[in-house]
Amino acid sequence: MAAPERVQFDGLRKQAGILLETKRYAEAISYATRALGLFPDDPRPYVQIAYAMARAKNKEAPDWARKAIEREPDNPMWYGALSDTFRFLGRWKEAVEPVSKAVAMSPENWQFQSLLGLCLMNSKKFNEAIPHLKRALELNPRDPHSHQRLGLVLIRTHHEDEGEQHIRKALELAPDDPDVQVSVGWDMIRKGKRKEANEAFREALRLNPQMILPKVGLGDPEGEKTSVKDRLLWISIRLATIPPRGELVVFHFILLELLLVYLVLAYVFDYVPLFQLGPLVIAVAVWCFFFLIQPFIVKAVAKRRGADLI
Numbered sequence: 001m002a003a004p005e006r007v008q009f010d011g012l013r014k015q016a017g018i019l020l021e022t023k024r025y026a027e028a029i030s031y032a033t034r035a036l037g038l039f040p041d042d043p044r045p046y047v048q049i050a051y052a053m054a055r056a057k058n059k060e061a062p063d064w065a066r067k068a069i070e071r072e073p074d075n076p077m078w079y080g081a082l083s084d085t086f087r088f089l090g091r092w093k094e095a096v097e098p099v100s101k102a103v104a105m106s107p108e109n110w111q112f113q114s115l116l117g118l119c120l121m122n123s124k125k126f127n128e129a130i131p132h133l134k135r136a137l138e139l140n141p142r143d144p145h146s147h148q149r150l151g152l153v154l155i156r157t158h159h160e161d162e163g164e165q166h167i168r169k170a171l172e173l174a175p176d177d178p179d180v181q182v183s184v185g186w187d188m189i190r191k192g193k194r195k196e197a198n199e200a201f202r203e204a205l206r207l208n209p210q211m212i213l214p215k216v217g218l219g220d221p222e223g224e225k226t227s228v229k230d231r232l233l234w235i236s237i238r239l240a241t242i243p244p245r246g247e248l249v250v251f252h253f254i255l256l257e258l259l260l261v262y263l264v265l266a267y268v269f270d271y272v273p274l275f276q277l278g279p280l281v282i283a284v285a286v287w288c289f290f291f292l293i294q295p296f297i298v299k300a301v302a303k304r305r306g307a308d309l310i
Contacts, residue, residue, distance in 0.1 A: 009038045016048045025052040043068035047081045054088035061085040062094075076105040080112055083119060092122040103132070110139035114146040121149055126156045144174035148183050155190070163187075178207040178214070185217050 012035040019028035032048040039045075046068040053061035065082035072078060079102040086095035096119045102112045117133035120126075133150040136143060147170035154163030167187050170180045185200035201214035 005038050009035050009042070012038070013045060013048065016045070016052075020048060020052055020055070023055070025056040028052040041071055043071040043075070043078055046071070047078060050081060050085050051088075054085040057089065059089065061089065074105075076102040076109070076112065079105070080115060083115060087115075087119065087122075092119055095119040096123060096125075108139060110136045110143060110146070113139065114143065114149065117146070117153070118149050121153050126153045129153050130157070142173055144170040144177060144180055147173065148180050151187075152183060155187070160190075176207060178204040178211055181207065182211070182213045182217070185214060189217065 012031050016028045016031035016035065019025075019031060029049050029052045032045040032052070035042075035045040036049075046064050050061045050064035050068070053064060062082055062085045065078065065085050068078040068081065069075075079098040083095040083099035083102070086092070086098070096116070099112060099116045099119055102109070103116050106112055113132045114136035117129040117136060120129035120132065130150070130153055133146055133153060136146040137150065140146065147166040151163040151166030151170065154160075154166065156163075164187060167180075167183050170177075171184055174180050181200045181204035185197045185204065188194075188197035188200060198218060201217040204211055204214040205218075
């Protein structure tokens, strides 16, 4: 028969896990702390506290994951947990090292391989992420998130057809996953298919109404297009979906260059009075400049809303 302290410890830890799942982070920390009072050398409550703090955006979260590692340094799970705390805090580059250690300790663990690929992807190390995501799929071909992540990375490395196949596979495996729906939505935006993109974003919001990226994708992050920033984002998203995007970027860049040359020549030689064409030239120049920078506007607004676009 288990000792009363062990029964109480397991009960407290189980309750902390339930509270974590229901996003009641302060209460989860309280129960995990009480569990530590019974068995301070058990690493599991430290990890629960670390996860709760990270979800609550507490910068001290990684320190609690490190306490678990101190107590059981040969367990790769705690290195994965440390990586997760950095990930939840948006510190992707710092998340790479601990999960790399987890992969080195347990190379056949597909979850570690996929997590390392995710961290490298969000650290903008796309080529380094690919072999780990492919390895994750070799170990578990039916993991939708590995397909989704590999699809995004392949698209970013100009392997669009192969990347789209993986995103479609992720959708086939997990049609009710909002993250997968969001990836489909951004893939449709890349291809200039606004209607299909909106359908995917709205499905993601149906599955998770609190999700940020589908709101950004719809060009309406606050639910109402009332502020100047929301209007700017709404226009930027629609410009991003005009096909063929690449050719239009080149055209606007060349047009902007020609306008700048015109302004210089008009000023130097005064062969066309600036007051006659000046306002038109300035308006066209502003439009071209806005068209060229709108992808950065979308990313900046998304980041301010608390989400990163890959």
